[in-house]
Amino acid sequence: MIALIDYGAGNLTSVRKGFAAAGADLFTPGDPSELGRARGIVVPGVGNFAATAALEGAWTDAIRQTIERGVPLLGICLGLQWLFEGSDEAPDVKGFAAIAGRCSRLPQAGGLKVPHVGWNSLHVPRASRLIQGVDENTQVYFTHSYAAPVTCEAAATCEHGTVFTAAVETDRVFGVQFHPEKSSDAGIRILRNFVAETRT
Amino acid sequence: MLSKRLIACLDVRNGCVVKGVNFEGLRMAGDPAELAKRYNREGIDEVVVLDVTATIEGRRAFEDTIRAVSGELFIPLTVGGGIRSEPDAAAAIDAGADKVGVNSAALSDPTLLTRLAGRYGSQAVVVAIDAKRVGDRFQVFSRSGSTPTTRDAVEWAIEAESRGAGEVLLTSIDRDGTRAGFDCALTAAVSSAVSIPVIASGGAGTFDHFAAVFKEGLADAALAASVFHYSEHAVSELKRHLLEQGVPVRC
Numbered sequence: 001m002i003a004l005i006d007y008g009a010g011n012l013t014s015v016r017k018g019f020a021a022a023g024a025d026l027f028t029p030g031d032p033s034e035l036g037r038a039r040g041i042v043v044p045g046v047g048n049f050a051a052t053a054a055l056e057g058a059w060t061d062a063i064r065q066t067i068e069r070g071v072p073l074l075g076i077c078l079g080l081q082w083l084f085e086g087s088d089e090a091p092d093v094k095g096f097a098a099i100a101g102r103c104s105r106l107p108q109a110g111g112l113k114v115p116h117v118g119w120n121s122l123h124v125p126r127a128s129r130l131i132q133g134v135d136e137n138t139q140v141y142f143t144h145s146y147a148a149p150v151t152c153e154a155a156a157t158c159e160h161g162t163v164f165t166a167a168v169e170t171d172r173v174f175g176v177q178f179h180p181e182k183s184s185d186a187g188i189r190i191l192r193n194f195v196a197e198t199r200t
Numbered sequence: 201m202l203s204k205r206l207i208a209c210l211d212v213r214n215g216c217v218v219k220g221v222n223f224e225g226l227r228m229a230g231d232p233a234e235l236a237k238r239y240n241r242e243g244i245d246e247v248v249v250l251d252v253t254a255t256i257e258g259r260r261a262f263e264d265t266i267r268a269v270s271g272e273l274f275i276p277l278t279v280g281g282g283i284r285s286e287p288d289a290a291a292a293i294d295a296g297a298d299k300v301g302v303n304s305a306a307l308s309d310p311t312l313l314t315r316l317a318g319r320y321g322s323q324a325v326v327v328a329i330d331a332k333r334v335g336d337r338f339q340v341f342s343r344s345g346s347t348p349t350t351r352d353a354v355e356w357a358i359e360a361e362s363r364g365a366g367e368v369l370l371t372s373i374d375r376d377g378t379r380a381g382f383d384c385a386l387t388a389a390v391s392s393a394v395s396i397p398v399i400a401s402g403g404a405g406t407f408d409h410f411a412a413v414f415k416e417g418l419a420d421a422a423l424a425a426s427v428f429h430y431s432e433h434a435v436s437e438l439k440r441h442l443l444e445q446g447v448p449v450r451c
Contacts, residue, residue, distance in 0.1 A: 011324065017274075018274060047322070047323075108395060116202065118203055119203040119205065119245055119450040141275070160202055181274065182276050187274060
């Protein structure tokens with residue numbers, strides 16, 4: 001079973017449906033101690049980075065301990081930003097800091113709109129377990145105003161005014177800035193790739 | 201590069217698509233879930249389902265419709281029509297909507313936008329604006345275009361953004377149903393005044409109308425209903441046409 005962390009940042013119906021299509025059951029732990037039975041962890045989230053303050057303390061500790069057992073973690077949208085050290089959107093809130101760097105607002109340059117809403121293409125710079133089977137330039141659905149910097153953990157990047165991290169991957173930590181559950185076939189493929197990681 | 205989005209609108213009454221369905225001999229005609237699946241297959245970028253039902257019984261049937269449509273759709277789904285309160289929005293979102301469209305209720309109480317954005321995030325809140333040309337400005341109408349308000353479309357869009365709306369669904373009352381083309385002047389006026397995306401609606405008749413509203417109208421997305429019903433390949437043919445015209449689309 002994969003644990004879907006519901007910390008009050010948005011509606012999780014679509015995420016549940018997406019994982020169902022990828023062949024996985026999710027459970028929503030009511031308490032961090034329930035992560036003991038998780039084979040995978042998903043941190044979703046939309047809206048302001050401040051919402052991730054609900055993860056500080058017990059949840060963060062339990063998630064860290066679970067990853068140390070070898071359980072993979074996937075952050076989606078705000079959940080990806082939370083994998084970094086923090087965000088200019090809520091400077092006092094600490095991120096999970098699995099990846100170095102801070103999130104910042106997308107530049108509103110050259111007539112481009114922020115928020116970045118819609119389908120945009122992925123650049124895939126290296127082999128990745130998460131993005132496996134998804135071709136260069138595949139379009140996926142984004143909706144966000146803040147974005148993570150490109151680091152060596154980037155498994156995919158995207159461009160909107162600046163180049164930003166669209167997906168990250170380390171040994172056990174994964175994240176996507178876009179919404180795989182809203183990105184048609186490519187998105188479901190990515191969820192399936194993550195589900196496969198929970199079964200190794 | 202961010203693609204321009206094509207959005208199919210399904211007008212639903214008592215569980216059936218009621219407007220612009222023209223497929224002769226197709227059993228699926230009128231079934232919103234089947235239609236949404238077909239559009240998804242053809243490459244539509246997003247689906248909007250509008251409830252044109254007036255009764256309470258119909259509202260419940262509509263939630264079943266949202267559930268059926270969203271069950272098979274892994275692209276964004278917006279639900280509008282009759283969303284007057286937080287419980288209405290909650291019902292639509294719990295049934296599987298990713299975004300809710302709010303129109304008259306936001307005009308009577310703009311704080312509804314803020315409350316919905318606080319609960320679901322701005323990305324889930326679409327302010328629907330119906331506007332009509334009056335002299336050299338665009339006047340906002342409420343209640344499905346029947347009731348004039350004192351608001352100006354550009355000013356209302358700016359206020360809605362500041363109150364938490366994440367997108368504008370902008371319908372030209374003058375062009376709606378005419379197939380004479382989108383109102384590019386209206387769309388450009390609103391789009392250049394806000395930083396959130398603007399979805400142009402009303403008047404789609406030909407493929408060139410879409411190219412025009414993206415280029416001259418500065419639209420981020422365009423919505424239509426009947427245009428996509430013409431042929432099995434309308435979406436893919438339209439996207440090819442737009443690419444030839446230099447408009448970036450997802451394919």
